[in-house]
Amino acid sequence: MTIRRITEIGNSVLRMTSTAVAEDDFGTEPLMGFVQDLVDTMRDYEGVGIAASQVGVPARIFAIEVRVADAGREAEPFPLTVIVNPELELLEERVHPGWEGCLSVEGLRGLVPRARHARLTGRSVLGDRVDLDLVGFPAVVAQHEHDHLDGMVYLDRMPDLSSLATIRELARRVADDED
Numbered sequence: 743m744t745i746r747r748i749t750e751i752g753n754s755v756l757r758m759t760s761t762a763v764a765e766d767d768f769g770t771e772p773l774m775g776f777v778q779d780l781v782d783t784m785r786d787y788e789g790v791g792i793a794a795s796q797v798g799v800p801a802r803i804f805a806i807e808v809r810v811a812d813a814g815r816e817a818e819p820f821p822l823t824v825i826v827n828p829e830l831e832l833l834e835e836r837v838h839p840g841w842e843g844c845l846s847v848e849g850l851r852g853l854v855p856r857a858r859h860a861r862l863t864g865r866s867v868l869g870d871r872v873d874l875d876l877v878g879f880p881a882v883v884a885q886h887e888h889d890h891l892d893g894m895v896y897l898d899r900m901p902d903l904s905s906l907a908t909i910r911e912l913a914r915r916v917a918d919d920e921d
Contacts, residue, residue, distance in 0.1 A: 743778075743782045744778075744779045744782060744783075745779075745782055745783050745786045746779055746780070746783045746797040746798070747797070747798070748783070748787060748796055748797065748845045748846060748848075749795065749796050749797060749798045749846055750846050750847075750848065751844075751846050751847045751895060751897075753798070753846075755795050755798050755799075755800055756795055756796070756846055756890070756893065756895060757893045758795065758800045758893050759800075759891070759892055759893050760793075760794065760795055760800040760801055760802045760803075760890075760891040760892075760893075761800055761801060761802065762801075762802050762827050763801055763802060763803065763826050763827055763865075765869075768826070768865065768867065768868060768869030769867070769868045769869055773826075773867055774867055776794075776799065776801075776803075777803065777805070777824050777867050779797070780792055780794060780797060780803065780805055780824075781805050781807070781822065781824065783797055784805055784807065784845075785807070787845050789845050790806065790807060790808050790817075790879075790883055791804060791805065791806045791807075791883040791884075791886060791887045792804060792805050792845060792887070793887045793890035793891055794891075795890050795891065795893075796845055796846050796890060802826065802827045802828065802891050803824065803825070803826050803827075804824070804825055804828065804884075804887035804888070804890065804891065805822065805823065805824045805825075805887075806820060806822075806823050806825075806880060806883050806884060806887065807820065807821065807822040807823070808820035808879060808880065808883070817878065817879035817880075818878070818879070820879070820880045820883075823872075823874070824866065824867055825862060825864040825865070825866075825872055825884075826864055826865045826866065826867060827864050827865055828862055828863065828864035828884075828888060828891070829862075829863045829864060830860055830861070830862055830884060830885065830888045831860060831861040831863075832857040832859070832860050832885075833857070833859040833860055833861055833875075834857045834858065834859045835857075836857070837855035837856055837857055838855065838856065838857075838858055839853045839854065839855050840853065840854060840855075840856060840882060841853060841854075841912070842854045842856075842882075842886060842896045843896075843909070844886070844895060844896055846890075846895065847895060847896070847897065849908055849909055850906060850907070850908060850909070851906075851907055851908075851909060851912050852896060852897065852900045852903070852905050852906040852907070853900065853902075853905040854886075854896050854899045854900055855899070855901065856881070856882045856885050856886075856899075857881060857885065858877060858878055858881055858882065859875075859876070859877050859881055860876045860881040860884055860885060861873070861874070861875055861876070862874045862876055862884050
């Protein structure tokens, strides 16, 4: 198990368009080893998704996993899914604001409008075709991670930065609302 350092906002790799994984790389030990590191890093940092650029590698790869422990995020569990060379198609025009954070933008959350239904296609690490119909939180996570592959972070999707808050301040707001 290798935990990699998370690339933080300000590092130029987060603003790069990631490169497609070459056909010859599918099923190879280097690719499978990198993907295992990516998953181990996501889990260690308690993320629900991670893109390769978030560990400094501008490759078109990301992972999503919503575990039972993440149920506090009001989401159903979603099995570990790694997508190589993904393509994302939004299946609804309407967007819904939701709170997002990012491992690369530590300590902040903001309201981001996202579609709640999307089709995600791509390949597995072995090269098998992947075609998923995502609804709800997994669709949001896929959009967030796919943005990383195009050099974007969730802040770029926020139409109004006035909702941006620290995690601590957001927790205070929620506690005050419950009183």
